[in-house]
Amino acid sequence: MSEGRSRTPRVCIVGGGIVGLFSAYHLLRAGGGPVVVLDRGFLSAGASGRNGGGVRQQWETRVTVRLMREAVGEWRRFGREFGTNVWFRQGGYLFLAANAAERTRLRQVVEAVRAEGLDGRVLDPSQVPKFAPSLSLDGVAGGTFLRTDGTLYPFPAIWGVYEAVRALGGEVRLGVEVTGVRTQDGRVVGVQTNAGPVDAPVVVNAAGGWSSDVSRLAGLSVPNVASRHEILATEPLKPFLDPMVIRLSDGMYFSQTMRGEVVGGLTVPHPSGTRAGMPTSPDFLRAMSRSLVRLVPRLAPVGVLRAWSGFYDDTPDGFPVIGEDPRLPGFVHANGFGGHGFMLSPASSKRVAKAAMGEPTDLDPALFSPGRFLDPNRRTAPESLQPG
Amino acid sequence: MAPEPPPLEAPGSSGTILGSLLTRSTRYHRPRAPFCGVGYCTNCLVRVDGVPNVRACRTPIPPTAKVEVENAWPSARFDLLAAFDIAFPKGIDTLHGFRRPAFATPWFQRVVRRLAGTGTIPSPASAGLVRPGRAVEAKTAVIGAGAAGRACAERLVAAGDPPVLLEREPGLAPVPGAEMFSGTTAVFLPPPQDGRAHRFELIASRSDGSAISVRADRVVVAVGGYDASLWFAGSDRPGVLTAEGAERLSTPASPRFAHAVVFGGGKRALEILERFDGKVDAVVAPGTIAPELARRASELDVPLYPRTLLLGAVGRRRVEKVRLARRGGEAPPFEVEADAIVLAHRRLPHPQLFFQAGARTFWRPDVGAYGPVVGAGGATTVPGLYAAGEVAGAPEMEDARRSGGAVADALVGAVPWSAPVAAGPSEAHHELEGYYQELLSVGPGPGKVVVCPCEDVLLPELLDATDRGYRGIEVIKRYTGVGTGLCQGRYCLPEALLVLAQRERRPVPEVGYITQRPPVVPTALGALAGLPESEGSAP
Numbered sequence: 001m002s003e004g005r006s007r008t009p010r011v012c013i014v015g016g017g018i019v020g021l022f023s024a025y026h027l028l029r030a031g032g033g034p035v036v037v038l039d040r041g042f043l044s045a046g047a048s049g050r051n052g053g054g055v056r057q058q059w060e061t062r063v064t065v066r067l068m069r070e071a072v073g074e075w076r077r078f079g080r081e082f083g084t085n086v087w088f089r090q091g092g093y094l095f096l097a098a099n100a101a102e103r104t105r106l107r108q109v110v111e112a113v114r115a116e117g118l119d120g121r122v123l124d125p126s127q128v129p130k131f132a133p134s135l136s137l138d139g140v141a142g143g144t145f146l147r148t149d150g151t152l153y154p155f156p157a158i159w160g161v162y163e164a165v166r167a168l169g170g171e172v173r174l175g176v177e178v179t180g181v182r183t184q185d186g187r188v189v190g191v192q193t194n195a196g197p198v199d200a201p202v203v204v205n206a207a208g209g210w211s212s213d214v215s216r217l218a219g220l221s222v223p224n225v226a227s228r229h230e231i232l233a234t235e236p237l238k239p240f241l242d243p244m245v246i247r248l249s250d251g252m253y254f255s256q257t258m259r260g261e262v263v264g265g266l267t268v269p270h271p272s273g274t275r276a277g278m279p280t281s282p283d284f285l286r287a288m289s290r291s292l293v294r295l296v297p298r299l300a301p302v303g304v305l306r307a308w309s310g311f312y313d314d315t316p317d318g319f320p321v322i323g324e325d326p327r328l329p330g331f332v333h334a335n336g337f338g339g340h341g342f343m344l345s346p347a348s349s350k351r352v353a354k355a356a357m358g359e360p361t362d363l364d365p366a367l368f369s370p371g372r373f374l375d376p377n378r379r380t381a382p383e384s385l386q387p388g
Numbered sequence: 389m390a391p392e393p394p395p396l397e398a399p400g401s402s403g404t405i406l407g408s409l410l411t412r413s414t415r416y417h418r419p420r421a422p423f424c425g426v427g428y429c430t431n432c433l434v435r436v437d438g439v440p441n442v443r444a445c446r447t448p449i450p451p452t453a454k455v456e457v458e459n460a461w462p463s464a465r466f467d468l469l470a471a472f473d474i475a476f477p478k479g480i481d482t483l484h485g486f487r488r489p490a491f492a493t494p495w496f497q498r499v500v501r502r503l504a505g506t507g508t509i510p511s512p513a514s515a516g517l518v519r520p521g522r523a524v525e526a527k528t529a530v531i532g533a534g535a536a537g538r539a540c541a542e543r544l545v546a547a548g549d550p551p552v553l554l555e556r557e558p559g560l561a562p563v564p565g566a567e568m569f570s571g572t573t574a575v576f577l578p579p580p581q582d583g584r585a586h587r588f589e590l591i592a593s594r595s596d597g598s599a600i601s602v603r604a605d606r607v608v609v610a611v612g613g614y615d616a617s618l619w620f621a622g623s624d625r626p627g628v629l630t631a632e633g634a635e636r637l638s639t640p641a642s643p644r645f646a647h648a649v650v651f652g653g654g655k656r657a658l659e660i661l662e663r664f665d666g667k668v669d670a671v672v673a674p675g676t677i678a679p680e681l682a683r684r685a686s687e688l689d690v691p692l693y694p695r696t697l698l699l700g701a702v703g704r705r706r707v708e709k710v711r712l713a714r715r716g717g718e719a720p721p722f723e724v725e726a727d728a729i730v731l732a733h734r735r736l737p738h739p740q741l742f743f744q745a746g747a748r749t750f751w752r753p754d755v756g757a758y759g760p761v762v763g764a765g766g767a768t769t770v771p772g773l774y775a776a777g778e779v780a781g782a783p784e785m786e787d788a789r790r791s792g793g794a795v796a797d798a799l800v801g802a803v804p805w806s807a808p809v810a811a812g813p814s815e816a817h818h819e820l821e822g823y824y825q826e827l828l829s830v831g832p833g834p835g836k837v838v839v840c841p842c843e844d845v846l847l848p849e850l851l852d853a854t855d856r857g858y859r860g861i862e863v864i865k866r867y868t869g870v871g872t873g874l875c876q877g878r879y880c881l882p883e884a885l886l887v888l889a890q891r892e893r894r895p896v897p898e899v900g901y902i903t904q905r906p907p908v909v910p911t912a913l914g915a916l917a918g919l920p921e922s923e924g925s926a927p
Binding site for chain 1: 414439440441482483484485486487488490493494497500501502504505506507508509510511512514515516517518576578579589591597601744843856858859860862863866867869872874876900903905906907909910911912913914915916917919921922
């Protein structure tokens with residue numbers, strides 16, 4: 001743990017979630033170290049330890065499909081590369097439409113998916129039970145299915161990458177909170193923390209829901225908004241459901257984990273920002289239970305074991321923010337992943353590492369760069385398929 | 389899909405059922421028989437009329453009901469899948485194993501998925517069982533009708549300020565003048581919100597399968613406590629019971645044991661000794677033995693083993709012998725014959741509602757548990773939230789009554805709310821101080837130490853996590869799964885905290901406490917779906 005301390009890090013990553021850790025891993029692999037990762041909490045305290053474990057390639061924009069397809073390949077290899085088993089199970093994602101408009105929207109998703117060479121399918125209501133026999137078809141007007149989407153168990157991914165980072169000589173400092181971003185002559189020179197200053201010519205903001213707070217510490221205004229989303233888990237049952245199911249109309253999603261729990265969520269409105277912490281609410285428990293029982297009536301007597309919440313880091317156009325901030329050289333963004341940072345992390349972190357090393361990436365700056373929000377004339381189609 | 393579960397060997401009323409082996413554990417299919425008797429553990433889960441995971445110890449089961457064993461094939465007594473227990477004496481490492489060869493992973497996933505989970509999905513007959521619940525409004529809600537809650541409610545009634553009273557047990561005597569909901573468990577108490585007609589809105593689940601919403605200006609939590617578990621080899625074996633498990637499950641009509649070893653050196657052990665006069669063969673205590681207990685044991689001719697480690701329960705299908713070792717590490721371990729182990733060494737207060745409501749809590753070294761910071765008149769750090777009885781540090785009946793009365797006085801009187809201050813450092817120590825340190829250095833074994841019986845997590849998994857540098861209960865919970873099972877951590881987290889504090893060489897409060905995630909007990913989706921809408925904010 002101490003081997004990194006004697007050297008001045010080249011890159012200081014703020015946020016020890018999956019994005020921060022994975023970026024540290026790729027930096028170290030590419031010789032971009034020394035790297036220090038700072039996190040004010042414990043490992044997995046934020047959204048990396050609070051998400052539903054979904055990995056999907058069904059999106060409205062082809063660029064997102066492409067990146068997610070790459071991520072799926074990485075998740076399939078993960079266990080052999082990192083030594084921990086994330087139990088990535090490709091049971092598919094089943095999107096459900098409630099009306100003609102939603103059906104049309106999903107058909108466009110399948111077009112994007114198929115254009116990228118994936119076997120997405122449009123389903124009639126009568127085909128839905130083949131993929132999820134326990135669902136009630138009441139109010140289901142059709143859907144889409146992609147077999148190679150899936151779910152994984154997030155925690156082993158964190159442990160695996162964490163241990164790999166440390167094995168490569170990276171330093172991960174937990175319980176260290178960044179309180180300021182230090183600049184000199186208009187560029188980053190390090191951060192201030194509750195445990196003293198850390199010098200580093202490159203600072204990566206991978207703080208997830210708290211990323212806008214960290215950007216503000218650097219004097220940068222960003223459009224990222226933290227939104228709180230809740231999830232519940234039921235008592236574990238023997239396997240009855242293979243795919244992740246998402247109902248487009250209310251955004252309710254659920255899957256059955258390897259341990260048998262039904263894990264799912266639905267968004268009820270909360271004030272934005274990270275102030276309220278991460279509790280659950282009666283409104284969520286009621287709304288989620290209603291929605292789930294309507295879709296899977298047989299689950300009515302099944303007990304809810306626990307409920308919790310976490311923060312999405314939303315951007316106005318639904319694309320993440322990856323790259324150096326043009327206003328502050330040395331300050332690199334790796335945030336704005338909405339509710340999909342975990343699933344994308346094996347692919348996004350490679351680009352973050354490149355950006356932190358000052359190398360060009362293959363990402364379209366109009367869609368991913370931090371500078372895109374500074375351009376008032378920018379017109380790009382957003383990625384708006386955000387639920388689940 | 390898993391096969392339809394086979395029928396129970398001895399169906400009948402829940403009393404009869406509880407005398408037999410009921411289920412098998414998830415991973416290793418180890419035999420499990422009722423343990424806690426109070427509806428928290430997972431050892432008496434059965435499928436009743438197509439509904440999975442019904443706790444037989446708390447649910448009246450009519451003789452006509454179809455009762456099925458859940459996690460065994462062909463029966464709970466003889467389960468072929470128990471081969472996993474024998475084939476993997478050191479456990480199955482699902483965190484690092486099953487990663488290669490790549491082509492086999494879908495097959496690994498199918499097998500491991502089939503071993504996980506408890507019951508199968510409810511039958512179609514239970515489809516759409518949404519139970520509409522009602523909203524109850526009150527000035528004061530008192531949670532728990534034990535000594536403290538009852539005293540509080542009675543005094544509030546007398547003062548012309550009757551509360552609503554919620555009680556988890558069915559069939560307790562009502563408090564005249566107070567509206568009482570029996571068989572009703574408060575499962576979620578969010579922090580109060582100003583600007584509504586009532587500041588508190590709590591959710592309670594009822595034994596009829598509904599949930600109610602209780603809106604109140606003030607909440608008194610008097611939910612008492614429960615008897616803790618203990619970690620040793622075979623601590624999940626049939627024949628191991630908590631003290632209240634023994635009290636509730638071993639009745640003259642269906643005795644569960646005749647030669648018990650009681651573990652504990654204090655008042656709770658004495659209660660068990662008195663109650664099961666003639667059926668207790670030895671008293672084993674982690675520390676010294678209280679004088680009254682020692683006196684009574686010698687009158688009854690029951691041998692005493694003070695300052696002794698409980699290393700293991702010996703016996704394949706149930707407890708046959710108990711392996712012990714004197715503390716201090718000099719003498720070799722020895723065995724005594726017994727058919728049961730009754731754990732009566734410590735009682736823990738239920739802290740969940742205080743965590744949920746955002747009240748400040750602190751580590752109480754005297755009981756070895758977290759409890760709310762409580763000031764005069766039972767006030768917690770959350771205005772309007774009060775603690776009485778065992779949760780407020782008054783476990784004895786008389787003290788509990790007094791503490792309940794004091795809260796009522798504060799509520800009806802002109803005593804203004806004042807923020808309590810945390811108690812200073814205490815010299816008192818709970819009974820297990822230093823215990824696990826010695827247990828781990830002597831080594832429990834032979835046999836598996838199942839630290840989380842709900843998910844079959846083993847002690848070496850926990851120790852491996854700390855060896856790899858993972859620290860703190862929050863991370864260890866996510867790394868091992870301890871605390872994430874159906875008992876919601878009641879029987880593993882208190883022990884995990886003590887073991888981790890020792891392993892990490894730091895005090896328990898630095899090891900932390902996992903966030904108490906609602907609900908307090910598993911609550912049916914159909915009950916939550918039937919909750920009335922929340923009270924809107926006042927305009």
